[in-house]
Amino acid sequence: MRRRDFIILVGGTSVALPFIARAQQTQKIPRVGVLWHAGSAEEEAVYLSALRQGLANLGYVEDKNIILENRFPAETPERFNSLAAELVALKVDIFVAVNRLDVLAAQRANATMPVVFIYVPDPVGDKFVASLAHPGGNITGLSNFAYGLAAKRVEYLKAIVPGLARVALLVNPNDKENVRRNIEESQAAAEKLKLVLRPMEVRKPDDIVPAFSQMPSDKIDGVIVSQDGLFFANRQAIADLALSHRLPTITYSRETLEAGALASYGPSSTALFRRAGAYIDKILKGEKPADLPVELPTTFEFLLNRKIAEALGLTLPPTVLATADEVIE
Numbered sequence: 415m416r417r418r419d420f421i422i423l424v425g426g427t428s429v430a431l432p433f434i435a436r437a438q439q440t441q442k443i444p445r446v447g448v449l450w451h452a453g454s455a456e457e458e459a460v461y462l463s464a465l466r467q468g469l470a471n472l473g474y475v476e477d478k479n480i481i482l483e484n485r486f487p488a489e490t491p492e493r494f495n496s497l498a499a500e501l502v503a504l505k506v507d508i509f510v511a512v513n514r515l516d517v518l519a520a521q522r523a524n525a526t527m528p529v530v531f532i533y534v535p536d537p538v539g540d541k542f543v544a545s546l547a548h549p550g551g552n553i554t555g556l557s558n559f560a561y562g563l564a565a566k567r568v569e570y571l572k573a574i575v576p577g578l579a580r581v582a583l584l585v586n587p588n589d590k591e592n593v594r595r596n597i598e599e600s601q602a603a604a605e606k607l608k609l610v611l612r613p614m615e616v617r618k619p620d621d622i623v624p625a626f627s628q629m630p631s632d633k634i635d636g637v638i639v640s641q642d643g644l645f646f647a648n649r650q651a652i653a654d655l656a657l658s659h660r661l662p663t664i665t666y667s668r669e670t671l672e673a674g675a676l677a678s679y680g681p682s683s684t685a686l687f688r689r690a691g692a693y694i695d696k697i698l699k700g701e702k703p704a705d706l707p708v709e710l711p712t713t714f715e716f717l718l719n720r721k722i723a724e725a726l727g728l729t730l731p732p733t734v735l736a737t738a739d740e741v742i743e
Contacts, residue, residue, distance in 0.1 A: 444698050445481045446508045447501035449516040451643030453488030460669050461512075464684040468691025487519075489618070489644050491588070494519040501525075508697055510690065513643055514589060517542055517553065528552055528703045530693045532686055535559035535592050535641075537708055546708040554703040555693060556686050557710050558641065563666070564596045565603035567638050567679050570716060571664045572607045573734050574677060574723075575636055578662075580610040582634045584625065584652070586642040587615045596640045619648050626655040634661065641666040641680065649673040662726055668717055671742065676722045681711030715739045 448465070450458050462484070466476060474480040483506055487493035498519035501509055509525045511517040513533040517540070520529050534557055537543045544550035572578050583600050585593045597613050604611035612632055614625045637656055639645050645652060646669065653674030656663040664677040671678035689709065696706060718741045723730050735741060
């Protein structure tokens with residue numbers, strides 16, 4: 415008899431039963447597929463770390479009691495689809511679709527498993543869920559959108575640079591609905607402040623340099639960066655170009671600010687990724703996406719970068735400094 419068996423007597427007969435640990439070893443470890451937008455774990459390091467932290471806070475240790483199958487499409491449309499199909503073929507227990515394009519790819523791949531999104535502006539408008547309170551299907555998650563964000567960025571940039579007159583709004587037309595909302599809200603705010611708003615389309619990384627090269631002839635004197643995965647992946651290039659053209663720039667997150675922008679306004683992105691761990695935990699414990707309300711951001715950060723202000727020769731107004739949640743030195 416093997417050491418890892420133990421013996422009990424049933425009616426005077428010896429019966430060998432497997433050691434409990436053997437049964438534990440056969441327990442299935444949940445597998446979570448995550449479809450990102452950038453091209454590597456290094457590019458997504460900030461958010462991947464936040465997701466792991468959110469899971470760790472709930473007792474999940476990667477490769478011990480949970481497996482993350484991360485896929486990185488590098489903002490390439492066809493790779494969204496192929497990698498989504500790959501995760502569906504793996505029969506992951508939960509499909510985490512980081513942004514709107516990921517959810518669309520999951521739907522095209524016929525993902526019938528639970529889908530959790532993290533960075534979707536309008537899940538009701540996109541018909542991913544029936545309503546925020548009652549999603550009603552196999553999809554739920556967190557939205558990164560609140561009305562007024564785009565307008566507030568226009569207002570903050572004008573407050574920082576009182577002489578502002580013509581502003582470029584970088585948008586990615588691959589996400590048509592998000593672009594429409596951004597332009598409409600930004601345009602309305604610009605008109606109130608008597609600013610000229612110039613939407614500039616950037617579909618791929620190669621479009622970024624030409625967009626900035628066009629700005630001098632358009633007499634652009636400020637830049638607003640829309641919330642988009644393409645702009646996150648290329649945040650350093652955008653910050654460097656803005657600085658070289660001496661253009662004050664406002665972005666949407668701490669991470670894009672720290673690359674070298676002047677200001678940012680938006681919800682905490684890392685907080686959203688940590689919170690996604692709670693959705694994964696609830697679903698693994700038996701709750702249904704249909705019954706898990708979509709969460710909207712409730713806290714927002716207005717951040718300033720004093721070093722960039724100095725490089726641009728700008729003096730940050732006292733009223734703006736008093737409003738900022740943090741001034742990065």
